[in-house]
Amino acid sequence: MAYGFDTLQIHAGARPDPATGARQTPIYQTTAYVFRDAEHAAALFNLQEVGYIYSRLTNPTVAALQERMATLEGGAGAVCCSSGHAAQIMALFPLMQPGCNVVVSTRLYGGSVTQFSQTIKRFGWEAKFVDIDDADAIRAAIDDNTRAIFCESIANPGGHIADLDALAKLADKAGLPLVVDNTSATPYLCRPIEHGATLVVHSMTKFLTGNGTVTGGCVVDSGSFDWTASGKFPSLSEPEPAYHGLKFHETFGPLAFTFHGIAVGLRDLGMTLNPQAAHYTMLGIETLSLRMQRHCENAEKVAGWLEQHSAVDHVTYAGLRSSPYNDRVKTTCPKGAGGLFTVALKGGYDACVKLVDSLELFSHVANLGDTRSLIIHSASTTHRQLTPEQQKAAGAAPDVVRISIGIEDANDLIADLEQALAKAAR
Numbered sequence: 001m002a003y004g005f006d007t008l009q010i011h012a013g014a015r016p017d018p019a020t021g022a023r024q025t026p027i028y029q030t031t032a033y034v035f036r037d038a039e040h041a042a043a044l045f046n047l048q049e050v051g052y053i054y055s056r057l058t059n060p061t062v063a064a065l066q067e068r069m070a071t072l073e074g075g076a077g078a079v080c081c082s083s084g085h086a087a088q089i090m091a092l093f094p095l096m097q098p099g100c101n102v103v104v105s106t107r108l109y110g111g112s113v114t115q116f117s118q119t120i121k122r123f124g125w126e127a128k129f130v131d132i133d134d135a136d137a138i139r140a141a142i143d144d145n146t147r148a149i150f151c152e153s154i155a156n157p158g159g160h161i162a163d164l165d166a167l168a169k170l171a172d173k174a175g176l177p178l179v180v181d182n183t184s185a186t187p188y189l190c191r192p193i194e195h196g197a198t199l200v201v202h203s204m205t206k207f208l209t210g211n212g213t214v215t216g217g218c219v220v221d222s223g224s225f226d227w228t229a230s231g232k233f234p235s236l237s238e239p240e241p242a243y244h245g246l247k248f249h250e251t252f253g254p255l256a257f258t259f260h261g262i263a264v265g266l267r268d269l270g271m272t273l274n275p276q277a278a279h280y281t282m283l284g285i286e287t288l289s290l291r292m293q294r295h296c297e298n299a300e301k302v303a304g305w306l307e308q309h310s311a312v313d314h315v316t317y318a319g320l321r322s323s324p325y326n327d328r329v330k331t332t333c334p335k336g337a338g339g340l341f342t343v344a345l346k347g348g349y350d351a352c353v354k355l356v357d358s359l360e361l362f363s364h365v366a367n368l369g370d371t372r373s374l375i376i377h378s379a380s381t382t383h384r385q386l387t388p389e390q391q392k393a394a395g396a397a398p399d400v401v402r403i404s405i406g407i408e409d410a411n412d413l414i415a416d417l418e419q420a421l422a423k424a425a426r
C-alpha cells in the first residue's frame with residue numbers, strides 16, 4: 001500500500017525496536033557491533049552480507065533516517081553524513097577524478113560557491129559556474145571531463161526556482177547525472193527525482209531537522225542512472241581494488257551509488273552522521289509537512305507585506321506574483337515556495353545593517369530553516385568571501401538581507417519588521 005507523505009514522514013524507516021519493542025527509534029549509542037562468528041565478520045567485510053560493523057560506516061539509528069530520506073525523496077537509497085557540505089562532497093566523490101569538472105549554477109548557497117570555486121580545486125576538481133536558466137551556456141560549459149550538473153531546486157537565498165524538467169532532459173542528453181540540492185524546498189515541497197534528477201543532496205541542518213539543533217547531510221540516489229554506459233564513472237563501474245575487484249554497479253544495480261557511498265565514501269572520508277543527530281533529525285521530519293505549510297503561509301504574508309513597504313526596493317520570493325519564477329512554483333513546488341526570501345532596501349548597505357540590529361523577534365544568525373524567524377545580511381556574512389559579481393548572481397548584493405520565516409504568528413513578525421524598518425529609515 002502506498003502511504004501519503006504525512007504518514008511516511010512519521011513511519012518510513014522506523015519499526016518497533018526488535019529487541020525491546022521501543023516505539024520511537026532508539027539512539028544506538030555504540031561504535032561497534034558483535035559479530036556472530038568469524039565467518040559472519042568476513043562476509044560483512046567482503047560486502048557479501050549487509051549488516052553492522054562499525055558506526056563510521058553504518059548505525060541502526062542512522063540507517064532508519066537513511067531509509068526515511070530515500071522514501072520521502074522517492075529514491076532507491078540514501079547515505080547520511082555529518083553536514084550539508086559533507087553531502088556535496090559525498091555526492092561528487094564517486095563521480096569525479098582529478099581533471100574532472102562539474103557544471104554548477106551561480107545561484108547557490110554562499111558556502112557552496114566557496115566550496116566549489118575554491119576548496120574542490122585541491123582535489124583536482126573544477127566547477128564551471130553558469131546561469132542555470134541558460135541552456136546554451138550549460139551546453140557550452142559541458143566538455144569531455146564534465147561529470148555532473150549541479151543546482152539548487154529553490155535557490156538559497158535568491159528566490160530562484162530551477163526548471164528541473166528541462167535541466168534533467170539536458171543532463172540526460174549529455175549522459176550526465178543531474179545533482180539537485182533540495183535543502184530549501186525539502187521533499188515536502190519538491191521531489192527532484194520525479195523531475196528526472198539523479199542525485200538529491202540535503203543540508204538536513206535546515207528545514208528537515210527544523211529547529212536549529214544539529215548539523216547533518218544526506219545524498220539520495222534515484223537508482224536509475226546507468227553508471228556503466230559511458231565509461232565515465234569508473235569508481236562505480238570498474239573493479240574496486242579495496243574490495244577484491246568488486247564492481248559496484250554490476251553487483252548492486254540501483255543501490256550501487258548508495259553502497260559505494262557507505263563502503264568507500266564513509267569508510268575513507270569519514271564524514272559520518274552520529275546517531276544523536278540522526279535522532280533529532282528524525283524527530284524533526286515527523287512534523288515536516290505541518291511546518292512547511294506554515295513556513296510557506298507565513299512567508300507569503302510577510303513577503304507580500306514587505307513588498308508594499310515604502311522602504312523596500314524589492315522582494316525576491318517566488319511565491320509572489322511579481323516574481324519571474326512564480327510560474328515555476330506550479331510546476332516544481334506546487335505546495336509552496338518555501339520560507340526563504342531576500343529583501344532589498346532602498347537605504348542600501350547601511351539600512352540593511354540597521355534593520356538587522358533593530359529587530360527583536362528575528363534572530364541574527366547564519367542558519368535558516370528554523371521554527372524561529374531568522375535574518376542575516378548575506379553580503380557582510382555568509383557571502384562575504386564572494387566577489388561582488390558572485391554576490392549579485394547568488395542574490396546576496398550589499399543592499400539585500402536574507403530572511404528565513406519561522407512558524408510564529410505572522411502578525412508578530414510583521415510588527416517586528418515594521419518597528420525595525422522605521423528605525424532603519426531614520
Ligand SMILES: *Cc1c(COP(=O)(O)O)cnc(C)c1O
Pocket residue numbers: 083084085086109111112152156181183184202203204205206215216217368
Ligand atoms: C546550509 C546549506 C548548505 C550547507 O549545509 P551545512 O549543513 O551547513 O553544511 C548547503 N546548501 C544549502 C542550500 C544550504 O542552505
